[in-house]
Amino acid sequence: MNVEQLLETAAAMVAPGKGILAIDESTGTITKKLASVDVESKESNRQAYRDMLLTTPDLGEHISGAILYDETIRQKGLSGVSFVDIMNEADIIPGIKVDTGAHPMAGFDGELITEGLDGLRARLKEYAELGARFAKWRAVITIDEENGMPAQANIDANCHALARYAALCQEAGIVPIVEPEILMTGTHDIDTAYDVSELTLKTLFTHLFEHDVLLEGTILKPSMVMAGDKCPEQNGTEEVAEATVNCFLNAVPASLAGVVFLSGGQSEIQATEHLNEMNKLGPLPWPLSFSYGRALQNSALKVWGSNPEANISAGQQELAHRARMNGMATMGDYNSNMESS
Ligand code: 13P
Numbered sequence: 001m002n003v004e005q006l007l008e009t010a011a012a013m014v015a016p017g018k019g020i021l022a023i024d025e026s027t028g029t030i031t032k033k034l035a036s037v038d039v040e041s042k043e044s045n046r047q048a049y050r051d052m053l054l055t056t057p058d059l060g061e062h063i064s065g066a067i068l069y070d071e072t073i074r075q076k077g078l079s080g081v082s083f084v085d086i087m088n089e090a091d092i093i094p095g096i097k098v099d100t101g102a103h104p105m106a107g108f109d110g111e112l113i114t115e116g117l118d119g120l121r122a123r124l125k126e127y128a129e130l131g132a133r134f135a136k137w138r139a140v141i142t143i144d145e146e147n148g149m150p151a152q153a154n155i156d157a158n159c160h161a162l163a164r165y166a167a168l169c170q171e172a173g174i175v176p177i178v179e180p181e182i183l184m185t186g187t188h189d190i191d192t193a194y195d196v197s198e199l200t201l202k203t204l205f206t207h208l209f210e211h212d213v214l215l216e217g218t219i220l221k222p223s224m225v226m227a228g229d230k231c232p233e234q235n236g237t238e239e240v241a242e243a244t245v246n247c248f249l250n251a252v253p254a255s256l257a258g259v260v261f262l263s264g265g266q267s268e269i270q271a272t273e274h275l276n277e278m279n280k281l282g283p284l285p286w287p288l289s290f291s292y293g294r295a296l297q298n299s300a301l302k303v304w305g306s307n308p309e310a311n312i313s314a315g316q317q318e319l320a321h322r323a324r325m326n327g328m329a330t331m332g333d334y335n336s337n338m339e340s341s
Pocket of ligand 1: 022138179262263264265291292293294295
């Protein structure tokens with residue numbers, strides 16, 4: 001294991017003012033995304049959309065890395081230069097999603113287990129050769145109190161897989177992003193979200209410890225601690241920030257290289273405000289940053305999708321703006337007046 005390389009990559013991923021662009025949608029997910037703006041999901045359109053995002057001028061100022069999908073890491077941009085080379089030129093670290101999706105867990109109706117460990121060592125070696133320096137594995141934890149979810153067995157199985165994945169990544173010189181996503185959908189309140197987050201994180205770090213994973217070369221991609229979207233009582237920005245930071249102070253070791261939140265269905269502004277509020281509570285043991293998909297792409301997708309040929313630069317301006325706003329939020333320096341600047 002090349003420890004120095006892992007530490008260097010992990011530190012660069014969470015450098016102050018920077019975060020990660022998640023554009024690793026599987027073909028199924030990107031198809032839905034493009035359909036939402038009436039664009040057909042054929043390879044040339046997926047290439048054009050991701051080209052628009054990755055060639056945004058000065059994107060590297062606030063985006064440290066981007067997570068790609070298998071198709072994209074092998075693809076060239078519209079200029080004929082590979083996406084990996086475009087990113088390296090722009091000082092954006094190439095990353096790759098390596099899990100093969102969340103599938104129904106046998107015996108646990110409604111719960112999901114993420115697959116993709118079979119053959120992972122060989123796939124990681126190939127991805128490293130293609131230029132990937134970090135990877136992502138997403139586990140999905142569902143809260144449904146009436147039906148006793150999540151079951152401890154579901155949390156254990158997902159965290160065990162995350163630890164095996166992380167160990168394989170580090171062996172290949174790739175920084176693992178471990179993502180235990182606790183879904184924001186449901187009627188649960190913030191206290192339940194807190195309890196499930198704490199249990200999941202404590203379980204995850206126990207498994208990472210047992211698998212000898214180097215935390216200084218690992219990045220956590222968690223959900224924020226928030227009430228479910230159908231909970232009648234929604235909490236303010238400060239409450240969400242305090243609950244999340246308190247939960248993490250209880251469950252996340254200080255040696256971890258950094259935390260990059262997923263947005264999970266929050267609006268673009270809400271995701272920025274929550275991140276900013278958390279960073280105002282510092283100093284904290286780890287950098288708190290972002291690895292948003294929807295909360296970085298939504299406006300850019302909408303603008304570009306309304307006229308993909310004419311609106312490349314307009315889409316890029318939307319992405320650059322959100323990247324800058326979230327970059328400010330990683331330092332607790334964001335305020336809503338910046339939205340109009
Ligand atoms: P969202 O920010 O849209 O939740 O996506 C982040 C991600 O990569 C989920 O795996």
